[in-house]
Amino acid sequence: MRLVEANGRKIGVFRCAGGDLVAIEDRCSHDDGPLAEGEFDAESCTVECPRHGSLFDLRTGRPKTLPAFQPVDVFEVRVEDGEVKLEV
Amino acid sequence: MSTPEIKVPTLSPKELTEEERALKEIGSDYAERFGFRDPENYLYKAPKGLSREVVESISEYKSEPRWMREFRLKALDHFMQRPTPTWGGDLSRIDFDDIHYFVRASERAGRSWDEVPEDIKRTFDRLGIPEAERKFLAGVGAQYESEVVYHQVREDLERQGVIFLDMDSGLREHEDIVRQYWATVIPPNDNKLAALNSAVWSGGSFVYVPAGVKVEMPLQAYFRINTENMGQFERTLIIAEEGADVHYIEGCTAPVYSTDSLHSAVVEIVVKPGARVRYTTVQNWSHNVYNLVTKRAVAYDGATMEWVDCNLGSRLTMKYPSIYLLGPEAHGEILSIAFAGQGQHQDAGGKVIHGAPKTTSSVFSKSISKDGGRASYRGLLEVARGATEARSKVVCDALLLDERSRSDTYPTIRINENDANVGHEASVSKIGEEQLFYLQAHGLDEEEASKMIVNGFIEPITKELPMEYAVEMNRLIELQMEGSIG
Numbered sequence: 261m262r263l264v265e266a267n268g269r270k271i272g273v274f275r276c277a278g279g280d281l282v283a284i285e286d287r288c289s290h291d292d293g294p295l296a297e298g299e300f301d302a303e304s305c306t307v308e309c310p311r312h313g314s315l316f317d318l319r320t321g322r323p324k325t326l327p328a329f330q331p332v333d334v335f336e337v338r339v340e341d342g343e344v345k346l347e348v
Numbered sequence: 349m350s351t352p353e354i355k356v357p358t359l360s361p362k363e364l365t366e367e368e369r370a371l372k373e374i375g376s377d378y379a380e381r382f383g384f385r386d387p388e389n390y391l392y393k394a395p396k397g398l399s400r401e402v403v404e405s406i407s408e409y410k411s412e413p414r415w416m417r418e419f420r421l422k423a424l425d426h427f428m429q430r431p432t433p434t435w436g437g438d439l440s441r442i443d444f445d446d447i448h449y450f451v452r453a454s455e456r457a458g459r460s461w462d463e464v465p466e467d468i469k470r471t472f473d474r475l476g477i478p479e480a481e482r483k484f485l486a487g488v489g490a491q492y493e494s495e496v497v498y499h500q501v502r503e504d505l506e507r508q509g510v511i512f513l514d515m516d517s518g519l520r521e522h523e524d525i526v527r528q529y530w531a532t533v534i535p536p537n538d539n540k541l542a543a544l545n546s547a548v549w550s551g552g553s554f555v556y557v558p559a560g561v562k563v564e565m566p567l568q569a570y571f572r573i574n575t576e577n578m579g580q581f582e583r584t585l586i587i588a589e590e591g592a593d594v595h596y597i598e599g600c601t602a603p604v605y606s607t608d609s610l611h612s613a614v615v616e617i618v619v620k621p622g623a624r625v626r627y628t629t630v631q632n633w634s635h636n637v638y639n640l641v642t643k644r645a646v647a648y649d650g651a652t653m654e655w656v657d658c659n660l661g662s663r664l665t666m667k668y669p670s671i672y673l674l675g676p677e678a679h680g681e682i683l684s685i686a687f688a689g690q691g692q693h694q695d696a697g698g699k700v701i702h703g704a705p706k707t708t709s710s711v712f713s714k715s716i717s718k719d720g721g722r723a724s725y726r727g728l729l730e731v732a733r734g735a736t737e738a739r740s741k742v743v744c745d746a747l748l749l750d751e752r753s754r755s756d757t758y759p760t761i762r763i764n765e766n767d768a769n770v771g772h773e774a775s776v777s778k779i780g781e782e783q784l785f786y787l788q789a790h791g792l793d794e795e796e797a798s799k800m801i802v803n804g805f806i807e808p809i810t811k812e813l814p815m816e817y818a819v820e821m822n823r824l825i826e827l828q829m830e831g832s833i834g
Contacts (some may be wrong), residue, residue: 313426313537325532326646329674329703330732 261300261307266348271335272296273344274318276305282318283335283346290314290328394450400424403547406450410516410550413523423536423546430540436695436726437664442638447610449548449581505563510594511556512567515583518554525556529587533616533644542642545581545614552582552613557592557623566595566628566814584615588623588651595626597817609637611662617645619653621675626654630817632824633661635691641667649675649704656812658685659694660824668726670699673707673735680709683809685821688721688753689828697726697758702738702768711742714806717753718828724756731768738765744774747805749798799829 262273263286270286272295282305286296293311300307305318314328321334336347394402403424407417432439505512511522519526536546553569588594611633619625625645633639639662647653655669671680682698700709715723725744746755757774779801787797802825803810810818 308535308537310537312539313535315535325535326644326672327535327538329672329701330734 261296263296264346266346269348270294270296271346271348272307273337273346274300274305274307275302276318277302280305280319281337281339281344283337284316284318284321285333285335287332288312288314288316288328289323289330289332295332394448396448397445398424398427398447398449398544398548402449406548406550409450412519415527416519419531419536420547420549423543426537427540427543427547430543432540436666436724437693439638439640439664442610444544450550508561508563509558510561510563511554513554515552515554515585516550518585522554522556525587526554526585529585529616529618531616533618533646534614534642539642541612541640542614545583545612545642549581549583549614552584552615553586553596553598554584555586555594555596557586557588557594559589559620560591561589562593563595566597568597568599580609580611580613582613584613586615586617586625586627588617588619588625590620591622592620593624595628597628597630597814599630599632599817599820609634611637611639611641613641613643615641615643617643617653619645619647619651619678621649621651624652624654626656627669628656628658628813628817630658630813630820630824631661631665633665635661635663635689637662639665639667641665643667643669644672645670645680646672646674647678647680650677651675652679652681654681654683655698656683656809657696657698658809658813658821659696660685660687660828662694663691664693664695666695668697668699668728670701670728671709672701672703673709674703675707676704677706677708678704679707682709682711682713683812684711684713684725685806685809686713686715686723686725687825687828688715688717688723690719690721693722693724695724695726697724699728700730700740701728702731702735702740705734705736705738707735707738709738709740711740711744712809713742713744714809715744715746715755716749716802716805716825717746717755718749720750720752720754722754722756724758725774726758728760728762729770729772730762731765731770733764735768736765737767737769739769741771742773744772745805746774746776747802748776748778749802795829799826802829 264271264273271283272286273281273283275281284296286294288295288309288311290312293309295307295309295316298308298310306315306324307318308315312327314326315324316332317324321331323329338345394405400421403420407420513521534542536543555567557563586596617625617627631639645653653671657669659665669682673680680700684696684698686694686696688694694715697713698711700711711727713725715725717723723746727742729740729742731738742759744757748755755776759772761770761772763770779798783801784794784797787800788794803822810821813821
């Protein structure tokens with residue numbers, strides 16, 4: 261996971277199994293926890309919020325478990341000329 | 349004598365009904381009913397303290413699938429990393445290294461009453477379980493120590509496809525359903541005590557009600573702790589499919605011991621569209637038990653979730669049943685009674701999160717404090733963005749029986765939509781001299797009058813309980829009330 265900042269927002273960029281690059285906002289929709297810094301599972305392409313354990317699908321931004329129930333923002337990732345670009 | 353609005357049951361013994369006679373005998377057999385302990389006789393008892401080895405041995409002993417073993421170990425890491433909460437009640441006296449995390453009472457879950465071991469049967473006899481079953485129960489899951497030893501589901505329920513098993517059997521026999529929902533409502537890292545439960549859980553109930561099935565009679569389970577310094581970590585999972593309807597009841601009690609015990613349960617409930625689940629608890633742990641429970645339900649479109657939560661025993665209870673209303677027109681209801689006597693702290697309450705439009709909720713909390721006891725209401729009401737036209741009403745009433753007792757209210761309200769309709773009422777009252785005088789003028793002594801006022805105070809909630817539990821609640825309240833005057 262690589263943490264980047266754009267327009268004042270922190271964004272976590274992950275490489276899931278199969279090589280997919282995905283990016284989500286580093287802010288849990290439950291209580292603003294540092295979501296992207298949680299435990300990452302490349303196989304299922306999920307990340308677990310370190311604060312209260314909500315598991316998020318990195319592709320859709322939707323939580324798979326409570327206590328979070330609202331999605332977080334996800335961003336389109338492109339690789340151009342060896343550079344990783346995010347659509348923010 | 350004429351008291352048109354108040355029923356006076358104690359004046360003419362010849363006319364007493366059976367229930368009223370039972371109420372009058374309250375307290376005469378307390379030691380016999382609740383203050384006993386049976387000799388310890390276990391097949392397996394884990395050493396004190398918590399470690400990877402203990403968690404692995406529990407999992408191995410139960411021959412669990414690999415994913416559950418890994419789930420437990422991960423939860424243990426979470427437990428170790430998290431600090432003990434400092435809010436709510438005083439948890440500093442809990443020594444997590446001085447607890448047996450798993451005790452196995454008998455070889456397997458008994459199917460019929462005849463198969464239950466004699467000493468355990470004696471215990472249940474004293475608690476009145478078999479009679480209760482004959483009269484009222486649809487099925488009994490009685491958790492003696494860490495495992496359910498007696499579990500019977502009526503045949504008609506089985507025919508309807510209803511699953512009502514102890515959690516260990518549920519995992520063995522319906523692993524696919526369990527795995528689909530397990531820890532999706534309360535993840536292990538939700539809080540320290542949920543992490544502890546996730547690491548060492550044992551027993552509890554697994555209930556699955558198929559779509560459209562309405563379970564007519566309440567499903568009941570009874571938990572008790574016998575071994576001194578014994579933790580009890582049951583785990584309950586209830587799934588109500590679309591349009592299903594079920595009422596689950598748990599009763600908890602523990603014998604009196606000189607050292608402190610810990611009870612930390614996790615209860616997860618999923619209420620699918622149009623379904624209804626009611627979960628009723630009557631908790632009467634002995635006064636040295638720490639009762640730290642995480643209960644949470646999620647209700648989808650048009651579904652109804654109801655928690656009825658009665659807390660009388662324990663040294664400290666920290667329990668806030670919560671409901672996530674995640675589908676339009678879902679409804680949540682929390683009815684809560686807390687009684688804090690000498691040396692007790694009941695930190696109870698409820699949480700409702702409105703996460704979808706047109707959702708409705710109500711929270712009614714009644715607390716009673718006496719002899720220096722402390723009752724707290726700690727609640728959260730949240731209307732999330734997008735949950736338009738939400739309606740909610742919270743009412744907290746506290747009754748103080750003397751000058752030394754204490755009542756606190758900690759309501760949190762977060763509203764993120766402009767058209768939410770939210771009401772919060774709170775009241776604190778003392779037993780009034782005028783009320784007592786009025787009743788005494790009608791021939792009651794002071795103690796009887798106080799009991800009547802307290803029973804009247806909680807009546808809006810006890811009337812929601814099934815008959816035998818309402819009677820038990822009244823008995824327990826009267827037990828608590830004895831000697832409170834003078």
